[in-house]
Amino acid sequence: MDYNLERFRSAQQNYYQTALQEIKAGQKRSHWMWFIFPQIAGLGYSETARYYAIRDMDEAKAYMEDDMLGQNLVEISEALLETESSDAQEVMGWPDNLKLKSSMTLFALAKPECEVFQKVLDKFFHGEPDQKTVEILHDSSAIVYEQKVIGKRKDSSAMSNTVKIRNLILGEGIPKICVPVMGKERRKIACSARNAMEQGPDMIEWRVDYLDNIEDTENICDILRELRSCLGDTPLLATFRTKQEGGEKEISPEAYAHMYHVILKSNLADAIDAELYFDSETVSALIETAHRYGKKVILSSHDFQKTPPREELVNRLEKMQELGGDIAKVAVMPQSSADVLMLLAATEEARRKLQIPVITMSMGATGAVSRMLGEISGSALTFGMAGQASAPGQIPVEDLRGILQKIHFYSTK
Structure with a gap:
């Protein structure tokens, strides 16, 4: 041959x-x-x-x-x-x-x-x-x-667009609820995590970009250990949201890679979020490294200015699958109710085309409804707040859970 x-x-x-x-x-x-x-x-x-x-x-x-x-x-x-x-x-x-x-x-x-x-x-x-x-x-x-x-998946009958993170299965049933925890220092982060856990979330997201000194890797590991102790078997997602995609800080590709490598090597987080449009070589290496450590990768894209056309939204989600992401996430800002409907339609199309779970949301008050309709549109996870919101339009966990359960009840009768 x-x-x-x-x-x-x-x-x-x-x-x-x-x-x-x-x-x-x-x-x-x-x-x-x-x-x-x-x-x-x-x-x-x-x-x-x-x-x-x-x-x-x-x-x-x-x-x-x-x-x-x-x-x-x-x-x-x-x-x-x-x-x-x-x-x-x-x-x-x-x-x-x-x-x-x-x-x-x-x-x-x-x-x-x-x-x-x-x-x-x-x-x-x-x-x-x-x-x-x-x-x-x-x-x-x-x-x-x-x-x-x-992601060049030919035989869709042999695939499933569900992903298991710890004991949580994304992509089936009621959309799962993830609660972000934030803080500039260890005590604040631990306090935020304890408050979040009182709400019974399906997943916790630690927003690492809020941390004062991300170069202190020993401190990062200490925080991860404390979070793991607090969360028990609740999955932990580690996210550094860059400033250009709505986060707190700018970061070099070298620092981004090093920080996530420390997190993955600690074996304390269950998944990481990597941005689709960050340095491509760094992101590819992180996906490979995460999978070697048995961790999942959410590939994400955020637009705080507008909602791209439906075709572009679907293309982004497909690109995330092609690059090896385990979960594809898009968050956009609507300028009208029509933008929200377009996002929901793109989500439904992506659910049919992809073999990995998708997470989508339309931000702000106009887009709040998108956070509730995941079971209909095909979004596997939604973000709720327990205290401070990490993005515009997040709904308190208790309210969000009640709405999701009612939609599930009436849509499956």
């Missing part, structure tokens, strides 16, 4: 020596990971990651049998064994440390007699393989898995 290994050869002719020298110097500095240490299909979500993905075990074996590619991979892997540091993140950076683990797992399985790949796993990862890679290879087809995960 023709696996088009030429795509790797062409890239390596230009970049392999640079990559090798960087590893020998002890630290990766430029962009070459995809075609030097390729991964199995189904892990990366960017266009480049998909292009250089190894489709199955047979292609991995063909890669190793290629004189140039196999020799280069062995040589640069041996160079990794010579580095002083045994910290993969220090040598490769994030998230390439995760990609290294998956690549070494793939080729250790594809060619077990070549011991260097297992030795890299031993040095940097305590000998542990990448479980996601193992799971994909044990599937009947890596390509089927890729379609299932990435």
Whole structure:
């Protein structure tokens, strides 16, 4: 079978020596990971990651049998064994440390007699393989898995537009209620969470962008531990809403990635919110990292000025699925009641087209009705307030729950 290994050869002719020298110097500095240490299909979500993905075990074996590619991979892997540091993140950076683990797992399985790949796993990862890679290879087809995960879902009969977060299932029955908690410092956040839990929410969202010092990762972990203790089994969504999408602060892609990596690595939050129109490379890496940690990703888009046309709304939601989001969310500002109806129509269309749950809302007083009609339109989650609102038009939890229950009762009689 023709696996088009030429795509790797062409890239390596230009970049392999640079990559090798960087590893020998002890630290990766430029962009070459995809075609030097390729991964199995189904892990990366960017266009480049998909292009250089190894489709199955047979292609991995063909890669190793290629004189140039196999020799280069062995040589640069041996160079990794010579580095002083045994910290993969220090040598490769994030998230390439995760990609290294998956690549070494793939080729250790594809060619077990070549011991260097297992030795890299031993040095940097305590000998542990990448479980996601193992799971994909044990599937009947890596390509089927890729379609299932990435969003090019052909067989809708085999899919379900529900997602389980902890013990909560989004996408069926009455829309679930999420309550945001906010605060500039730990005590205020804990107090806000306790008040929210008294309302019996289905999910809590911690708005990290309200925190005074997001560079203090130790404080972030302390807050997460306190929230986890307070919430019990209630799912926790961590969200940094950027200023350009209605949040409290601006943030660099590097700080955004680092903050979310700390949150995911803590294993204390169940899901993160990543913005569709934030730095694309950062968002793709976060989706991949979240899935490696077994966490869900809400991909979101917010427009506080207007409501885009119906076609654009549906396209945004579809794009979120294609990029690997587990849940697609859009929030817009209506200029008229017609805008609210357009959002509801776009939501209903997206529910039929997508295989992941959608969350939509029309903000402000004009759009408040959209927060109540999710069971009819197809929005899986709505946001209610228990104290301070995080967006215009949010309804108190107790009122919202009563309305949702009445709509459910009369629409299912």
